[in-house]
Amino acid sequence: MKQFCLLFFLFTISLQAQFQANGIVKDSSTNKPLPFASITVNNDINTISDVDGKFSISSPIPLSTFDVSYIGFIKTTVPVQKNKNYYIVVLSQKTNNLNEVLVPKENPGLTIIRKVIENKNNNNPQKKLNSFEFKSYNKLIVTANPDSIDGRIDSVFIQKSIGKQFSKIDSSDYKFKEIIRKQHLFQTEKVSQYQFHNSKLKETILGTKMAGFKQPIYEILAFNLQSFSIYDSSYELFETKYNSPIANDALKDYNYKLLDSLTIDGRNTYMIYFKNKKKRKASGLEGVLYIDQNNFAVAKAIMRIKGVLDISGTHNFKYIPSENLWFPSDKTFKIVKGKNDDDLKILGGTIQFDGDVEKDFKRRKKEASDYTYLLSQSNNFDIHYNTPIEIKKASIYIEIKDDAINKPENFWNTYRKDSLDSRSHNTYLALDSISVKKRIESRIRFGRKIINGYLPIGKFDLDLRKLFSYNNYEGFRLGIGGITNEDFSKKYRIEGYSAYGTKDGNFKYNLATATRVGKFSNSWIGASYTDDVREIASTSYAIDKRIFKLYDPRPINISTFYKYVSWKTFIETKIIPKTESIWELSHSVVEPKFNYLYNLNGKLYSNYTMTTAMVSLRWNPFSDYMQTPTGRIEVEKRFPKFTFQYTQSLPKIWQNDFVFSKIDFKTEYEKKYLNGQKTSLLFEAGYAFGDIPLTHLYNTSPNNLNKETIIQRITFAGKNSFETMYFNEFFSSEFAFFQFKHSFSRVTIFKKIKPSLVLVSRMAWGNMKKPEQHVGVDYKTLNNGFFESGIELNQIFKGLGLSGFYRYGSNQLPKFEDNIAVKINYVLNLGL
Known part of the structure; x- marks a missing residue:
């Protein structure tokens, strides 16, 4: 059910900054992308290129230059040019090339990872601290970058035996670009309180709002998009678990390579690239771990799976000197479309992909959904640790407060890291209007009922399982039955059925009533x-x-x-x-x-x-x-x-x-x-x-x-x-x-x-x-x-x-x- 809800939004429905530069880093000798190159700017903002060598820098102030470095290559400084937002950065090798090789035993990256595994319990907040609690603000959007979309209106022709014949005007990309300039496709926010004590972690959602819905779809709020802890033996991305690159047995699954060193929070860290040893597509995680050179704790982690969906999760940590501990500060999760040879059919809709094996594969024209992505960002604040904590209803992993869906705007202004931009404001206004006009909430409620075997008819849900069956005693069993729904009452219910067997010639009955007492x-x-x-x-x-x-x-x-x-x-x-x-x-x-x-x-x-x-x-x-x-x-x-x-x-x-x-x-x-x-x-x-x-x-x-x-x-x-x-x-x-x-x-x-x-x-x-x-x-x-x-x-x-x-x-x-x-x-x- 949770996958159904997320895919519904992802395939049926970029944060803005004052300055943004995008680009790709390549090897000058091979012209191949360099994954996980370091990109730093003069105001201490840093990022890395992804596995395809692509990068994006966002800054609240204008930039004059940014530096790109990669171990074994000559560092280069790139001047920022006015009205240019895409840069191709070419690096020249100093001594060795960086094509992936099997890691030998003396590889320093492997030695560092061994130290990380040995010191996990000393660096894991859920092992080292007796208790902690903090609040977190999360914003999830489904959107696209309008600058990436070709908004031209095309004329569509069809091939005839002689020449081509005009068919129609295709303005779908133009319309999509106009929409995405003004708003996101989907958006939800939540403010949570996390509490940890006696090896139990609980999330209490204090406030939540979901564009287009008076009452949120609660399953979406429970999506485990990425693991809470980087130290778990299994790391989770999009509700799929993978053996962690720092699990006790991780060395049998991963190759490691020391890429570079970087300063985070004033402390020196190693950049360790890891990749699953298996060569199959989407066989496991790959990414970069930033390891503290002193205590071998994880100071930052970037995890990625690339397949039908291109999924990445980033974890950032803040160093606490008094505890000699890196504590989670924020995390980011992103899904974009990957490559696949076959189109993917989900709930009656088709998502098209580019093939990635045939050399003579004719690339199709990109659709609007090719540019659509999901982005979830969480920021932690008001952090307390080793203080007395009482977790109420500790058996519940996530609790949503009764008033969470009715929080006033000043509540959100208090907890948002940044105020909403115009696109985010427009998203709430537009989707609320669309939801009412197209009865989205009613349609999702209808879908829930059907999947569970009920057809809602007013205040009554017809039980589809009672309509027809067959056995050797009754013959064809024809019937009708159902149960009253929440529109009838949230406190009382009446249910029943009646059936007739064509072979035994008898009617069967059931009638039940109940009232909620808790x-x-x-x-x-x-x-x-x-x-x-x-x-x-x-x-x-x-x-x-x-x-x-x-x-x-x-x-x-x-x-x-x-x-x-x-x-x-x-x-x-x-x-x-x-x-x-x-x-x-x-x-x-x-x-x-x-x-x-x-x-x-x-x-x-x-x-x-x-x-x-x-x-x-x-x-x-x-x-x-x-x-x-x-x-x-x-x-x-x-x-x-x-x-x-x-x-x-x-x-x-x-x-x-x-x-x-x-x-x-x-x-x-x-x-x-x-x-x-x-x-x-x-x-x-x-x-x-x-x-x-x-x-x-x-x-x-x-x-x-x-x-x-x-x-x-x-x-x-x-x-x-x-x-x-x-x-x-x-x-x-x-x-x-x-x-x-x-x-x-x-x-x-x-x-x-x-x-x-x-x-x-x-x-x-x-x-x-x-x-x-x-x-x-x-x-x-x-x-x-x-x-x-x-x-x-x-x-x-x-x-x-x-x-x-x-x-x-x-x-x-x-x-x-x-x-x-x-x-x-x-x-x-x-x-x-």
């Missing part, structure tokens, strides 16, 4: 009534959010259901840190809709009454959360995650027939690699004891048809189901399930065919206590385990893929072909 914890108390059917022996966690799918393939072939009529009261809450839970008291009348009787002490039950208490809890101890005025959002999903559910029958209450307990548990782990691969692990277990019918035991999610041939058994694959296990083949009163998946990076076979290879292995063990109680069903147990492994080829063409699985172990079937399952996969890619 805003910060998002606690609700409510009641519901349900008359419906459910797959037998299926494990359902009440706290699990049902993911919206265009289709749900697994239930298509299920024919064994039970009917239940249930009354429930419940409490939903997030009051326990990093958890969400449901506490439920229910009374159900259950009727199996297949040939089954439950034998309890000689009495046969064809239907029964169950009164139970249940708690379902999800705990995400490593995730980060943002508290907004409208609720809590998981902004940084980290693993492992844990889900726990306990169900206890209540004897002699409300005509309850059985006494039993049921414990369910699962944990999920996911690891993403820098090369695009991903490993996923899932462990799930259940234990039921007491007198409990087969309908409420475990079937470990089978998904295979009992047909003669492999072709007849081809269906859609499930998410975490056994593809070679037949429906109703195994039942258990206790079980353990483990799944391993490893996804490789997508491989290009043809331009439109780029499958993703996934290796899958699943296994389960189980047991059935009191098997004599279950009459009428022929089944096996999992005492000797069940094993299957397979390969998925996902997204072969337009989301469609194929998978194959093989069943082995003690439950392997006599016929070889009966152990094989071939399935169709489908992955819906929204570009999120």
